[in-house]
Amino acid sequence: MSTATEQTGFPAELRRRRTERRISQLDLALRAGTTQRHLSFMERGRSRPGRAMVIRIAESLELPLRDRNSLLHAAGYAPVYPESRLEAAMLGPVREALDVILRGHLPYPAIVLRPYGELVAANEAVGLLTEDVSAELLRPPVNMIRLLLHPEGLARRVRNLPEWGRHVTENMRRTLETRGHDTRLAALVAELETYLPDAAPGPEHLGFAVPLRLAVPEGELRLITTITSFATALDVTLAELHLEAFLPADEATAEILRARAAG
Secondary structure, X not given: OOOHHHHHOHHHHHHHHHHHOOOOHHHHHHHHOOOHHHHHHHHOOOOOOOXXXXXXXXXXXXXXXXXXXXXXXXXXXXXXXXXXXXXXXXXXXXXXXXXXXXXXXXXXXXEEEOHHHEEEEEOHHHHHHHOOOOHHHHOOOOEHHHHHHOOOOHHHHEOOHHHHHHHHHHHHHHHHHOOOOOXXXXXXXXXXXXXXXXXXXXXXXXXXXXXXXEEEOOEEEEEEEXXXXXXXXXXXXXXXXXXXXXXXXXXXXXXXXHHHHHO
């Protein structure tokens, strides 16, 4: 007779998520405060873990909240992390806080994204990134990552597209390595890579972590990006948001952006 754990598929889910992260049974057991023997029994369906153990395992694997809920469901438990609509009244203070953060980055562009690059909010300086892009790319829901790299989007103004574009897609591929089952992300990365010319690194190449060199009527902007996540959020919706700011890499860029804001 199959155990309840086997019926829900928890052993296979646990084993898959552990191996995707290249963590041994012993390491995971130590992190979760259990024994390798117990963990082995869970992966073989010989032991049904309690809810607290599943949560500890999910935390030890550093799973996103959505995946933690999925692991709980696979073990036969109800999700513990809520998923609210961003427009819900209870998240009003969060939306106000996001607006304050976005305004605080002016005169530099800043955007808030959902997973897969979906635009949630932006400050007034985002026009720098959307000037002269195809109207098709601006139809909601806007995918900002696609807009940045698409030939009809920002890409035609990026002077170092091969290097900077690879910086974007390589970061996404690293995320995919820990989420190998995410077919939507894999498809998006594959699509974006078709937009990029081949990069031919020279002998002085130091990797693809390079500033964005963007052509504007005033000259050339050099921008670096910073990404902020809401890691301590206990709501799936909030935990999946991240804020990306485009900051000047030199004083000339800062002066142009300040002048644009003043004008």
